[in-house]
Amino acid sequence: MTPNTQETWIILGATSSMARAFARSVAQDGAAVLLAGRDMEDMQVFALDLALRGAILAEAHAIDMRDNTGFAPLIERAQQEEGQISVAVFTGSMPPQSEIDDNPELIHGVIRDSFTGPAEFLQMIAPEMETRGGGQVVGVGSVAGDRGRIGNYVYGAAKAGFHTYLSGFRNRLNRSGAHVLTVKPGFVDTAMTWTVDGMFLVASPENVARDIRKALRKKRNVIYTPFFWWGIMSIIRSIPEFIFKKLSV
Amino acid sequence: MTWKTDTHTGWGRVHSTTGELARPERQSALLRLTETITAPAIGMRRSYGDAPLNSDGRAIDMTRLDRIISFDPEAGLLEAEAGVQIGVLADVLAPQGWLPAVMPGTGFATLGGCIANDVHGKNHHIDGSFGDHVESITILLAGGQRKILTPGRNKDLFRATIGGLGQTGVILSAKLRLKPCVGDVIMVTEQRAADFDAFISLLDNSRATYSVGWIDATAQGNALGRGILEEAETGAGLVPAPKRAKSVPFNAPGWALASPIVKLFNALYYRRVPKTGRTLVKPIGDFFFPLDAIHNWNRLYGKLGFHQFQCVLPVDRKDDLREVLDLIARSGLASPLAVLKRMGPDVGDQPAGMMSFPQEGYTLAVDFRNRPGAEILIHRLEEMTADAGGRVYLAKDSLARETRIKSMYPEHATWCDIVNKADPEGDLKTDLIRRLDLRTAQ
Numbered sequence A: 001m002t003p004n005t006q007e008t009w010i011i012l013g014a015t016s017s018m019a020r021a022f023a024r025s026v027a028q029d030g031a032a033v034l035l036a037g038r039d040m041e042d043m044q045v046f047a048l049d050l051a052l053r054g055a056i057l058a059e060a061h062a063i064d065m066r067d068n069t070g071f072a073p074l075i076e077r078a079q080q081e082e083g084q085i086s087v088a089v090f091t092g093s094m095p096p097q098s099e100i101d102d103n104p105e106l107i108h109g110v111i112r113d114s115f116t117g118p119a120e121f122l123q124m125i126a127p128e129m130e131t132r133g134g135g136q137v138v139g140v141g142s143v144a145g146d147r148g149r150i151g152n153y154v155y156g157a158a159k160a161g162f163h164t165y166l167s168g169f170r171n172r173l174n175r176s177g178a179h180v181l182t183v184k185p186g187f188v189d190t191a192m193t194w195t196v197d198g199m200f201l202v203a204s205p206e207n208v209a210r211d212i213r214k215a216l217r218k219k220r221n222v223i224y225t226p227f228f229w230w231g232i233m234s235i236i237r238s239i240p241e242f243i244f245k246k247l248s249v
Numbered sequence B: 001m002t003w004k005t006d007t008h009t010g011w012g013r014v015h016s017t018t019g020e021l022a023r024p025e026r027q028s029a030l031l032r033l034t035e036t037i038t039a040p041a042i043g044m045r046r047s048y049g050d051a052p053l054n055s056d057g058r059a060i061d062m063t064r065l066d067r068i069i070s071f072d073p074e075a076g077l078l079e080a081e082a083g084v085q086i087g088v089l090a091d092v093l094a095p096q097g098w099l100p101a102v103m104p105g106t107g108f109a110t111l112g113g114c115i116a117n118d119v120h121g122k123n124h125h126i127d128g129s130f131g132d133h134v135e136s137i138t139i140l141l142a143g144g145q146r147k148i149l150t151p152g153r154n155k156d157l158f159r160a161t162i163g164g165l166g167q168t169g170v171i172l173s174a175k176l177r178l179k180p181c182v183g184d185v186i187m188v189t190e191q192r193a194a195d196f197d198a199f200i201s202l203l204d205n206s207r208a209t210y211s212v213g214w215i216d217a218t219a220q221g222n223a224l225g226r227g228i229l230e231e232a233e234t235g236a237g238l239v240p241a242p243k244r245a246k247s248v249p250f251n252a253p254g255w256a257l258a259s260p261i262v263k264l265f266n267a268l269y270y271r272r273v274p275k276t277g278r279t280l281v282k283p284i285g286d287f288f289f290p291l292d293a294i295h296n297w298n299r300l301y302g303k304l305g306f307h308q309f310q311c312v313l314p315v316d317r318k319d320d321l322r323e324v325l326d327l328i329a330r331s332g333l334a335s336p337l338a339v340l341k342r343m344g345p346d347v348g349d350q351p352a353g354m355m356s357f358p359q360e361g362y363t364l365a366v367d368f369r370n371r372p373g374a375e376i377l378i379h380r381l382e383e384m385t386a387d388a389g390g391r392v393y394l395a396k397d398s399l400a401r402e403t404r405i406k407s408m409y410p411e412h413a414t415w416c417d418i419v420n421k422a423d424p425e426g427d428l429k430t431d432l433i434r435r436l437d438l439r440t441a442q
């Protein structure tokens, strides 16, 4: 980004703590920020916070990944801004696997929040990004998407789908000069993981945001954050299925 | 998915406690959980002792509710959620010509924690304490009712909340009157004080907006009370960006801060400043929050942790202060972290809070490794403080005894009345409150 072009960041799932840390980081560099999520009251407070930290514009927009009626108005709003349009996806939901076991219908919501909702949004905004010939996309997936584990394989499957989607989407946008970054966080200290047992090497949302910004500068395609999760996941992926199926990792 | 069992400590790490913590990230989540449960709020747990602990009970960690809600750059007024850290506010505001009017020695302290302990900073002699600059407080009372407190509308509850150790309810947000600053750098003048008398006279004669003394708590005899006075004013200009903080990755071994090492360190630290003094220009954070450059520095004290003792003695009790210092120096238990500061008179017609620590005089803060002898020494220091008409700072304390503390705080009985009415079930009590039986009037 050259100093005099504006960058407008659409932040999907703006009330999550990772999204907050990321939004603050781009606000400090003077970006315009369009927050999108369900808790309007919360996002309105946050928009002011971002403006005071340096965002040239910060607004809250109601959007629900399970209902695409909010998608088009948000995209139209972004179109009114000059310069680059960029999107960061932080949406996702992870009900405990046991609840899903009791109520299989919950699967649809998980897939919608973590994969198909944001994918639909990205499909819709892609032509505009192509026309403008630039911009960035951050798609937050998860190490859980690298292999289905007994504890959260529905969430993992949704994230795996999202990873695959992003890989193809990267190829598409690359042709017009936009960059797509897939982020696979390990354990991050958020409301989602607050009461989850057995967490280790937990990263703060601020560290994850710093890693994402760095990866964007270097035009990385896929990152693990913190970086050592690449090693951990390489090992986990290499365990043969006939052994893996007996493990409870 | 809200409460998790967690084992944690205060900053001194002497006592650890297991209890249930919730850490809401949105106001709506906080309101939902306080509909049914009343529990004390905690911040960054930068209090040294047991103020932010609730053994076998519950506490609400406020650190994720950390947004700036409004800022009026003309009037210098700011409203923010209680979990915002003071250092973050300083970073955001200084380039715009403002600072939080009072900042404690760590930028990690939250707005809520600064109110609940009515903290003081390096400008107490001019600007008073944190509570002197609070315009209003939005609080969640026991039972879940939200209320706005101001000195005009409900003075008693307002003054019971400032320095009120979280006993009136959960502070949601507060509006602050800021202090203008020239820019985001600071000019610091350092000079040596050769002994106690020299130090006191430097402190008494200082005209600087910000001043703080480092004292060599190991020096004895003629050198007793020697140290370095730092005086500072904000300024504009360019200085190298602050370095990213380093971290102490694990507990240091027990001997790391043994007496001979501390003595040697202190002697070198003292000589670092030339006899004739010197002036330096730094980023503001380096002056206000010098220890924040090293995360988890409390681990340097090893796994047993450490105590901090902080007292304030009236201006006319210098001889008692000298005796306090002498006892500390002879004990051989002090660490390099020792601070001496002048506190000014109340800036209003009364202290900001009923349980506020600051009073006019000299305040001394010294860290002690948690070793045999430290407790006895601290108890003796507490006695000497009481006899000299001084006070012990509860934000730092984990050892003090009930009756003495209550008599140090003249408005304690009134405060008790108010908090017991606000929280009749005692659901907001913390370990500190129980240890000192602070909710019972003497």
Ligand SMILES: Cc1cc2nc3c(=O)[nH]c(=O)nc-3n(C[C@H](O)[C@H](O)[C@H](O)COP(=O)(O)OP(=O)(O)OC[C@H]3O[C@@H](n4cnc5c(N)ncnc54)[C@H](O)[C@@H]3O)c2cc1C
Pocket: B011, B040, B041, B042, B043, B044, B045, B046, B047, B048, B051, B052, B062, B082, B083, B103, B104, B105, B106, B108, B109, B110, B111, B112, B113, B114, B116, B117, B118, B119, B120, B121, B165, B166, B167, B169, B170, B171, B172, B291, B395, B396, B430
């Ligand atoms: C290196 C260092 C330097 C320091 N220097 C100074 C100094 O110069 N001057 C000074 O005065 N203090 C100083 N302190 C002490 C520190 O400023 C106070 O202990 C402060 O209260 C810590 O804030 P916290 O957010 O960590 O609060 P915590 O320690 O987590 O909590 C402190 C108290 O506040 C209550 N509380 C916290 N948040 C809320 C809320 N939202 N609503 C209601 N109650 C709440 C808690 O119940 C508890 O009683 C220093 C501490 C350190 C570690």
